[in-house]
Amino acid sequence: MSTPAPRPRPGTFAAPTDGDHRYKSIQRKLKTLATAMDMASDELQQLGHNMRMNASRTENLAADIAHAELDVKFVEMTNQVSIALGGAAVEVKHLHETAHEVSVQATGAQRTHARLYEGLDTVRSSRPERTPKPGFFAH
Numbered sequence: 001m002s003t004p005a006p007r008p009r010p011g012t013f014a015a016p017t018d019g020d021h022r023y024k025s026i027q028r029k030l031k032t033l034a035t036a037m038d039m040a041s042d043e044l045q046q047l048g049h050n051m052r053m054n055a056s057r058t059e060n061l062a063a064d065i066a067h068a069e070l071d072v073k074f075v076e077m078t079n080q081v082s083i084a085l086g087g088a089a090v091e092v093k094h095l096h097e098t099a100h101e102v103s104v105q106a107t108g109a110q111r112t113h114a115r116l117y118e119g120l121d122t123v124r125s126s127r128p129e130r131t132p133k134p135g136f137f138a139h
Helices: 023-067 072-126
Strands: none
Touching: 023 072
């Protein structure tokens, strides 16, 4: 069995959601989200693999128990564990695919954001004068 990795405290996020809408802040948040989803995707893939292996081992164990002519209820319970692990592995696979998709979309959003706003940020950042916040002239 694998040892569990330390996890952040409940309620903490990979990228805090705050009111900072500056270009570099958004780029950093999108990159953090994509990286976190990549890591989650990798961990979920490994978890799914381990669950499938454990389901297979449990199925073999049920066959061994039946071969040893133990009580049928133990064979049935062991088979139920094998089926549950197999079902959980399928759901973990779906979760892995979703995490991967979120990672890809976050990376795409980061690229689109850079394409649309990097030039504006370069102009605003290189000025010695302070400029109004985005949306100031809209009112």
